[in-house]
Amino acid sequence: MFLQTMVTGLGIGSIYALMAMGYCLVFSILNFSNFAHGAMIMLGAYVGFLFCSIIGLSFFWSLILTAIITGILSIINERLAYRTLREKSAPSLYLIITAMGVSIILENLVYSTIGSNFYSYPKIFSRNYIEIFSSTIGLIDIYSFFVSIICIILLHLFLNYSKMGIAIRAGVSDPVAASLMGANFNVLIRNVFFLSGIFAGIAGVFMGFRYMVYPQMGWITNKAYIAAVIGGLGSLPGAIIGGLILGIIETIVSVYISSVVRDVFSFSLLILILLFKPLGLFGVKLEDKM
Amino acid sequence: MLKITDMNVFYGHIHAIQGISIQVQKNEIVSIIGSNGAGKSTLLGSIAGIIKKTSGEITFEDNQLPAHSYEIVKLGVILVPERRRIFPNLTVNENLKMGAYLRNDNLEIEKDLEEIYRLFPILKKRTKQYGGTLSGGEQQMLAIARGLMSKPKFLMLDEPSLGLAPNLTEEVFLKIKEINQIGITILLVEQNAFKALEIASRAYVLENGRITYSGIGTEMLDNPNIKNAYLGV
Numbered sequence: 001m002f003l004q005t006m007v008t009g010l011g012i013g014s015i016y017a018l019m020a021m022g023y024c025l026v027f028s029i030l031n032f033s034n035f036a037h038g039a040m041i042m043l044g045a046y047v048g049f050l051f052c053s054i055i056g057l058s059f060f061w062s063l064i065l066t067a068i069i070t071g072i073l074s075i076i077n078e079r080l081a082y083r084t085l086r087e088k089s090a091p092s093l094y095l096i097i098t099a100m101g102v103s104i105i106l107e108n109l110v111y112s113t114i115g116s117n118f119y120s121y122p123k124i125f126s127r128n129y130i131e132i133f134s135s136t137i138g139l140i141d142i143y144s145f146f147v148s149i150i151c152i153i154l155l156h157l158f159l160n161y162s163k164m165g166i167a168i169r170a171g172v173s174d175p176v177a178a179s180l181m182g183a184n185f186n187v188l189i190r191n192v193f194f195l196s197g198i199f200a201g202i203a204g205v206f207m208g209f210r211y212m213v214y215p216q217m218g219w220i221t222n223k224a225y226i227a228a229v230i231g232g233l234g235s236l237p238g239a240i241i242g243g244l245i246l247g248i249i250e251t252i253v254s255v256y257i258s259s260v261v262r263d264v265f266s267f268s269l270l271i272l273i274l275l276f277k278p279l280g281l282f283g284v285k286l287e288d289k290m
Numbered sequence: 291m292l293k294i295t296d297m298n299v300f301y302g303h304i305h306a307i308q309g310i311s312i313q314v315q316k317n318e319i320v321s322i323i324g325s326n327g328a329g330k331s332t333l334l335g336s337i338a339g340i341i342k343k344t345s346g347e348i349t350f351e352d353n354q355l356p357a358h359s360y361e362i363v364k365l366g367v368i369l370v371p372e373r374r375r376i377f378p379n380l381t382v383n384e385n386l387k388m389g390a391y392l393r394n395d396n397l398e399i400e401k402d403l404e405e406i407y408r409l410f411p412i413l414k415k416r417t418k419q420y421g422g423t424l425s426g427g428e429q430q431m432l433a434i435a436r437g438l439m440s441k442p443k444f445l446m447l448d449e450p451s452l453g454l455a456p457n458l459t460e461e462v463f464l465k466i467k468e469i470n471q472i473g474i475t476i477l478l479v480e481q482n483a484f485k486a487l488e489i490a491s492r493a494y495v496l497e498n499g500r501i502t503y504s505g506i507g508t509e510m511l512d513n514p515n516i517k518n519a520y521l522g523v
């Protein structure tokens with residue numbers, strides 16, 4: 001029972017971590033909460049469903065293609081909705097409100113075109129569970145955990161060893177100085193949104209697979225926000241740890257108390273952290289702002 | 291090499307640069323001295339493209355400078371900004387690599403890194419240390435070194451001696467001379483007027499957004515007005 005709870009917790013937690021990282025990437029470079037991130041996750045779930053269920057691609061390829069598509073959608077989102085505001089150096093509150101607007105538009109767009117039906121992904125594994133030490137372990141938990149780990153490692157390598165990654169970290173701490181080195185801030189932002197969209201798409205497919213696909217599923221980004229706050233807003237390692245912790249706590253609460261109070265618990269945790277440890281577990285030290 | 295004609299810069303209603311014209315020839319060291327708020331950083335920022343000029347013309351090697359800083363950097367016009375602006379969350383090595391952001395000649399970059407570490411031995415011991423944890427003097431060296439990594443033709447330095455102890459100031463000025471000798475033209479802004487005039491082939495005095503004097507650096511050292519106002523004699 002305990003092993004099973006932990007694995008499920010890590011499985012869900014790793015998806016929260018993916019969502020929180022995508023959210024955190026944008027937050028750390030533009031200093032605003034991109035509430036349209038949830039809508040990207042929702043679109044990812046639909047796009048993945050299209051590939052997986054209607055076109056009939058394998059889960060793996062659906063995941064990859066969805067990630068690329070939401071990455072591009074995320075770039076378009078920035079280009080159309082945020083760039084003009086940025087160029088007028090609007091305060092971040094304006095960006096936050098615009099992001100909420102984008103999220104409402106996208107949600108309603110899906111409503112009015114695809115409808116409010118709930119869809120579920122087809123079976124992807126021949127069996128959904130395996131037995132280890134007499135615990136039943138969900139294969140999707142293992143799958144999502146490993147995909148997340150791979151994403152985290154790739155992101156880490158990108159940010160620390162590629163020229164563009166280093167430039168993004170430079171832009172996070174001082175955009176003007178980065179432009180004095182020849183970096184075009186708009187290009188840095190575009191790449192950050194691409195990455196953020198990739199993470200949203202992957203998280204969306206897993207979310208859709210695990211639960212259902214429906215227009216309001218973007219609310220789940222609240223969990224990403226909680227995860228990011230637990231870890232310390234703006235810190236990538238914090239987002240990862242925060243996501244995993246949240247996943248495990250939620251699963252423990254569902255299993256040992258009741259799944260009804262799960263969300264009550266999560267939001268109470270958010271309030272407690274904001275009250276007593278507003279910088280989160282990882283604070284934000286300069287060195288690990290990203 | 292660089293020519294500014296009748297440039298004006300406004301911050302809202304503040305007229306920070308008021309019709310300035312200056313020139314820098316190839317291989318020169320030109321200094322700009324002036325008191326606080328005279329407009330020195332504004333002048334350099336406008337050349338580097340991080341501050342938008344209201345009117346006037348800036349040409350570099352007889353071509354208009356483009357509008358965006360990242361395009362200006364491509365031409366080899368580099369600003370080492372006021373207060374260094376080292377990336378605190380990047381290591382020394384990464385800061386230097388950022389300097390080479392627009393270059394694709396990876397082998398050359400590695401060679402230049404070696405060269406930089408020879409010129410600034412202080413940095414070599416600290417390649418893996420975060421920029422934010424360096425001392426002020428080390429940060430200044432890193433800022434200059436980072437500027438050099440872009441292979442500048444024209445290097446602008448905004449108050450490189452700011453906050454440095456006298457012996458480090460001495461060292462920074464030696465480095466500037468050394469950099470000039472390898473063929474890099476230098477436009478220097480300084481509070482330390484004595485040092486700035488001593489090292490310069492020519493110099494300008496900037497007061498309230500206008501050029502009030504210009505001349506040969508060493509001759510200006512003997513000018514009684516300048517002595518009075520800037521050398522505290």
Ligand SMILES: Nc1ncnc2c1ncn2[C@@H]1O[C@H](COP(=O)(O)OP(=O)(O)OP(=O)(O)O)[C@@H](O)[C@H]1O
Pocket residue numbers: 301304306324325326327328329330331332333372481
């Ligand atoms: N962003 C800004 N907004 C409004 N006014 C500004 C801004 N930056 C500079 N100024 C004003 O423009 C004038 C010139 O400033 P600048 O920074 O160019 O001076 P400086 O000669 O570099 O001074 P210092 O020696 O103190 O560095 C000052 O009066 C300053 O208050």
Ligand SMILES: [Mg+2]
Pocket residue numbers: 330331332372448
């Ligand atoms: Mg200044």
